[in-house]
Every structure is written in structure tokens, then in C-alpha cells.
Amino acid sequence: MxxxxxxxxxxxxxxxxxxxxxxxxxxxxxxxxxxYPVPEISEYCFQQLPYQSAEFKAALKSYYGTEGVAANGTQQIIELLPSVLPSVSQELPILLPDCGYQEHRYSWQQQKRELSYYPATDQKAAELCIQQQLDSGSAMHLLLINPNNPTGLTFSPEQIYRWAEQMQQGAYLIVDEAFIDLSPEQSVLSDYDRFEQLGNILVLRSFGKFFGLAGIRLGFAFANQQILQKLQTELGPWAVNGPAQAVAIAALNDAKWxxxxxxxxxxxxxxxxxxxxxxxxxxxxxxxxxxxxxxxxxxxxxxxxxxxxxxxxxxxxxxxxxxxxxxxxxxxxxxxxxxxxxxxxxxxxxxxxxxxxxxxxxxxxxxxxxxxxxxxxxxxxx
The missing domain is CATH 3.90.1150.10 (Aspartate Aminotransferase, domain 1)
Incomplete structure (x- = not known):
């Protein structure tokens, strides 16, 4: 070992x-x-099939500012991304950080996609590399881990919007915001009108890190309705267990905490x-x-x-x-x-x-x- x-x-x-x-x-x-202090959970949450309740969906929208798809952790969504993006982009390559959460790279490798990388330990070099790739005119997906774990690399919402405007048709800009909760104003979801207007950004948000409850396995995706519907179909009706929903309702609504x-x-x-x-x-x-x-x-x-x-x-x-x-x-x-x-x-x-x-x-x-x-x-x- x-x-x-x-x-x-x-x-x-x-x-x-x-x-x-x-x-x-x-x-x-x-x-x-x-x-987050786990509240008392009703026996009902353990006994009934975990269809997502209206209270759960309302808490999600209240905290993140829009409706999204919930899953058993963002890992579950990451594994699905290469296959749920529109069919016209099935064979597009992807540009990723050279250091970051490795499951992103692994998921695209499993689909035998062409991978290229930008440096994740140097802000100027990263921005230059990404811009050069976009300027080349090649159609590709782009992954940003914002902020990057473990390197701390960050990009402003305005920079992300500008890059999204330069993406080729059928290409998506994926933003993993697992650690953005400390500065929610830096999320691309903070300007939802622009996010919706662009339509080619997909955002991942993790519940467990900020709220300190990684064990309940809960994560979210936000994108255009076409992508959300595909994700929901793949995830099925019971992607989030009942106890996890109960904890999330309390935590997402607790602005004081x-x-x-x-x-x-x-x-x-x-x-x-x-x-x-x-x-x-x-x-x-x-x-x-x-x-x-x-x-x-x-x-x-x-x-x-x-x-x-x-x-x-x-x-x-x-x-x-x-x-x-x-x-x-x-x-x-x-x-x-x-x-x-x-x-x-x-x-x-x-x-x-x-x-x-x-x-x-x-x-x-x-x-x-x-x-x-x-x-x-x-x-x-x-």
C-alpha cells in the first residue's frame, strides 16, 4: 500500500x-x-420514497436564486456531464485545469474525449491559455473550478461571462463552484439574467463543504432547461434521500447560521x-x-x-x-x-x-x- x-x-x-x-x-x-447542526428528522423522511418535496425545491431556489437539479452529490452529476450535453457536441474536446478535482478529467477520459489543459497555479498564465484557445476558433467545452481546489485559482464572474460569449455553438462552459459559498456574490448565478441569457453555462454547487455535512451527499446543477431535463431523466426521481432533503431545507433557509x-x-x-x-x-x-x-x-x-x-x-x-x-x-x-x-x-x-x-x-x-x-x-x- x-x-x-x-x-x-x-x-x-x-x-x-x-x-x-x-x-x-x-x-x-x-x-x-x-x-450545520443537524435538526431532528421525522420518521416520515425514512419511511417514504424520497420524491423531492415542494419545501426542498423552494429552499434550493431561495438559497441559489434559481431552480436546479439536485443529486446525490455533484460527483454524480460530473459523471453524467459528457453524455448529457447536446448531441451536436458529443465529440467536442474539453479544456481543463491541469490540477483540480480529478474526477472531472476521469469522466471525460471515460468517454474518450480529447483533453487539453491550462495551468492552475498561475493566474495570468491560466487566463492567457484559455483566451488563446478561445481565439483559435476551435469548438470545445471549458471547465473552470472556481475557486480551484487545491490551487486557489479564481476567476471573476465578468471574466467567465466574457468567455461564455466567445464559446462556439454547442460548446459549454462548466463552472464547478464547490467552494463559492464563502463569497456567493462571486458566483455566476449572482447575475441570473445574464446567466439565463447566455444559456451555455452549467454551474455545479456542493452542499457538503460549506455546511460541513459531506456525508449526506448532496449537490446541485444549474443550466438551461434542456440540460436540466436531461440530467433529471438520467438521475431518476429519487436522487436525493429523504433525510438529506430535511437537513437541506433547514440549512438552506437558515440565513443567520x-x-x-x-x-x-x-x-x-x-x-x-x-x-x-x-x-x-x-x-x-x-x-x-x-x-x-x-x-x-x-x-x-x-x-x-x-x-x-x-x-x-x-x-x-x-x-x-x-x-x-x-x-x-x-x-x-x-x-x-x-x-x-x-x-x-x-x-x-x-x-x-x-x-x-x-x-x-x-x-x-x-x-x-x-x-x-x-x-x-x-x-x-x-
């Missing part, structure tokens, strides 16, 4: 390192560490950064040097923080933390599309990311454990 454990997989981590699941500090995902959650997430992000800061204390102009450890922060707010650094040191840090019962996310070179790099040896050093989720500042044990282990880690790097 590989020493590398993927995000959230505490069962594998426990088996590999011999540490019970309940003793781990899981910082390997970008899930809110302070989840949502506002407080955004404030808490900001506080927890700052606290998490401060806990990591001893490792990166020599930061200057976005760079840091710690002995031979050179790193660059790509994202340091929101639901995760990410640093780019030398692969050898990144593995050392990941391994040390895992042995102490702290799981973070290590993104190695093989998870990038290396065709973008002219120098593979150089790519091995640059294309390695460490991503940490957030601690809950109200959980003293979490904070103390991370602080202690980082202090011990520093001694090994001297």
Missing part, C-alpha cells in the same frame, strides 16, 4: 499507520470543521494559518525559505490553505504528520498534466502541493495537537 492517503480517507489512514480513526485530526479535506458560518470560517482560516506559520515564518513577498525548504503560498483563506514546495520536503512533512495522526493532502506531480512542463525534472520540484483544511478554534485539543506536531516537525527540518 502507498504511504499516500487521499483526502478524507481516514479508514485507509488508520489501517496504514495503526492509529484508530477517532484519534486522527483530519485536515485533508476542505470541509467546514463546524458543521450562514452569516455566522462565514465569519467563523474566516476566523478558523486565520487561526489555521497562524498555526502553520512557525513552519513558514520566513515568508517574504509570498516566498519563504526554511533551510532548503522553499515554498510559496497559493491559497491561505477560505476552507483550505495550500503551499507549493519541493516534492522531497513535501513528502517528508506529509509523512511526519501522518505518523502523528494528522492527515493533510499531498498533491504530487503525477496529479498534474505534465505536458505543460517543458522540463519534466523541473516539474517534479515545482508541481507539488500541500493542502491543509481548517481547525476549529473552539476545539482546543485540535489546535494544541497541530501546534505540538508542527513544533516537533520543525526540529526534524533543522
Amino acid at each position: 502507498s504511504d499516500l492517503i487521499h483526502g478524507g480517507d481516514l479508514i485507509s489512514a488508520s489501517a496504514h499507520y495503526g492509529i484508530p480513526v477517532e484519534q486522527w485530526l483530519d485536515l485533508s479535506t476542505g470541509i467546514n470543521p463546524v458543521p 450562514q452569516a455566522e458560518a462565514r465569519q467563523k470560517i474566516s476566523q478558523n482560516a486565520q487561526a489555521t494559518l497562524e498555526l502553520w506559520q512557525p513552519l513558514f515564518r520566513k515568508v517574504e513577498f509570498g516566498k519563504l525559505e526554511f533551510g532548503k525548504l522553499d515554498a510559496e503560498f497559493l491559497s491561505s483563506d477560505g476552507l483550505f490553505l495550500t503551499a507549493k514546495l519541493d516534492a522531497k520536503k513535501a513528502k517528508q512533512i506529509y509523512q511526519f504528520l501522518a505518523e502523528q495522526g494528522i492527515l493533510i493532502r499531498l498533491v504530487l506531480d503525477e496529479e498534474f498534466n505534465c505536458d505543460l512542463s517543458a522540463d519534466k525534472a523541473q516539474s517534479d520540484s515545482k508541481n507539488c502541493l500541500l493542502r491543509s483544511g481548517l481547525v476549529d478554534t473552539q476545539n482546543a485539543d485540535q489546535c494544541e495537537k497541530l501546534k505540538r506536531v508542527i513544533s516537533e516537525l520543525l526540529l526534524t527540518l533543522e
